[in-house]
Amino acid sequence: MTQTWSPRRVAILGASGLTGAGLAHQLSLSDDYDEILLFDLKQNVLQAHAIDMREAQIVAGRTRARLVVVPLDRAAEQEPVDLVVFAASLPETPDGTREAFLQGNLGVLDAVRPAIEALAGETGLVMIVTNPADVLATCLAHTSGIHPARIFGYCLNDSARFIAAISRELQVDPGRLDALVIGEHGDGQVLVWSGVTLDGAPLALDAAQRARIDADARGWFRRWSDLRPGRSSGWTTPVGSARTIAQLAAGVPVPVAVWRRDGDSNDSHTTLLAVVRDGAVVPTPLDYLDDAERAAVDEASAALADKALRAAALTH
Numbered sequence: 161m162t163q164t165w166s167p168r169r170v171a172i173l174g175a176s177g178l179t180g181a182g183l184a185h186q187l188s189l190s191d192d193y194d195e196i197l198l199f200d201l202k203q204n205v206l207q208a209h210a211i212d213m214r215e216a217q218i219v220a221g222r223t224r225a226r227l228v229v230v231p232l233d234r235a236a237e238q239e240p241v242d243l244v245v246f247a248a249s250l251p252e253t254p255d256g257t258r259e260a261f262l263q264g265n266l267g268v269l270d271a272v273r274p275a276i277e278a279l280a281g282e283t284g285l286v287m288i289v290t291n292p293a294d295v296l297a298t299c300l301a302h303t304s305g306i307h308p309a310r311i312f313g314y315c316l317n318d319s320a321r322f323i324a325a326i327s328r329e330l331q332v333d334p335g336r337l338d339a340l341v342i343g344e345h346g347d348g349q350v351l352v353w354s355g356v357t358l359d360g361a362p363l364a365l366d367a368a369q370r371a372r373i374d375a376d377a378r379g380w381f382r383r384w385s386d387l388r389p390g391r392s393s394g395w396t397t398p399v400g401s402a403r404t405i406a407q408l409a410a411g412v413p414v415p416v417a418v419w420r421r422d423g424d425s426n427d428s429h430t431t432l433l434a435v436v437r438d439g440a441v442v443p444t445p446l447d448y449l450d451d452a453e454r455a456a457v458d459e460a461s462a463a464l465a466d467k468a469l470r471a472a473a474l475t476h
């Protein structure tokens with residue numbers, strides 16, 4: 161496997177928001193990045209974040225990464241970056257499903273598409289955080305000149321919630337567990353039971369345990385919505401998206417919504433373990449799944465392809 165991606169310059173669209181700012185803060189505290197370009201409609205908030213983050217860098221003793229606030233209409237004047245992060249969104253008013261965000265966030269994507277294209281240039285990758293992240297990744301692929309394999313969706317939180325649900329069921333420290341969720345960032349998520357480990361060893365769970373864990377993990381978004389928090393997962397997602405970028409850069413497979421095309425030429429961005437190879441985000445071989453899990457992923461891909469096609473109709 162060729163390791164070809166070394167992100168040193170990152171642009172974040174939606175950087176005044178909870179997840180965009182949180183990711184900028186995470187990256188700014190790492191010596192792995194030279195420059196982080198920040199874009200948002202809310203320029204005053206962005207200026208304040210940049211002042212605060214620069215001072216946080218001094219406190220942390222990590223001053224290498226340069227934070228640069230850029231007006232949205234100056235995006236095309238910037239040198240293309242290695243990674244563009246799309247975290248711009250309408251305000252969060254969750255009501256049990258991420259798909260409720262689709263129409264509004266298609267409008268946001270439409271508004272910033274020229275900036276994403278200019279910043280990604282010929283070789284940059286694009287990470288979609290904005291929900292529904294997987295469907296929007298495919299929509300961007302359909303409507304931009306960026307190759308679909310250079311676009312991926314952030315979906316690591318689902319795996320963290322699967323681990324949390326197993327740890328609640330077994331009453332064990334979540335740090336002893338590893339578990340993976342793939343498929344859709346939403347109802348079509350696929351819990352990879354065959355890969356669950358405790359202390360690195362395969363863990364067998366009986367049907368009743370699986371049913372309780374499944375309900376717990378799948379119920380996360382409904383429970384979250386019922387709190388009416390008016391915010392997204394602003395602690396988990398910045399840490400998770402920084403980790404996702406770092407793993408892709410290191411060649412370590414990480415679950416992201418990655419481009420796949422089925423036999424009927426229907427394409428989707430479906431969450432699978434993926435790596436960067438030759439400038440594209442590609443799924444690793446599916447040999448870590450059993451037959452039932454592979455079938456469930458195919459079903460999720462078909463549903464996602466259909467959602468992306470229906471989304472295209474919303475914009476016309």
Ligand SMILES: NC(=O)c1ccc[n+]([C@@H]2O[C@H](COP(=O)([O-])OP(=O)(O)OC[C@H]3O[C@@H](n4cnc5c(N)ncnc54)[C@H](O)[C@@H]3O)[C@@H](O)[C@H]2O)c1
Pocket residue numbers: 173174175176177178179180199200201202232247248249250251252261265268271272288289290291293314315316317345391392393394397
């Ligand atoms: N994929 C995931 O696992 C995951 C996790 C957490 C959040 N999310 C999603 O990420 C998105 C952002 O969440 P958040 O909590 O940071 O939201 P937020 O409301 O705090 O921030 C959104 C930001 O986007 C900006 N914005 C809106 N329209 C814009 C435009 N046209 N150009 C530039 N900036 C614009 C707003 O000014 C705001 O600062 C949401 O859609 C949320 O559902 C996804």
Ligand SMILES: O=C(O)C[C@H](O)C(=O)O
Pocket residue numbers: 252258291317318391392393394397
């Ligand atoms: O918007 C959110 O907070 C939900 C997000 O999709 C997530 O899974 O954390």
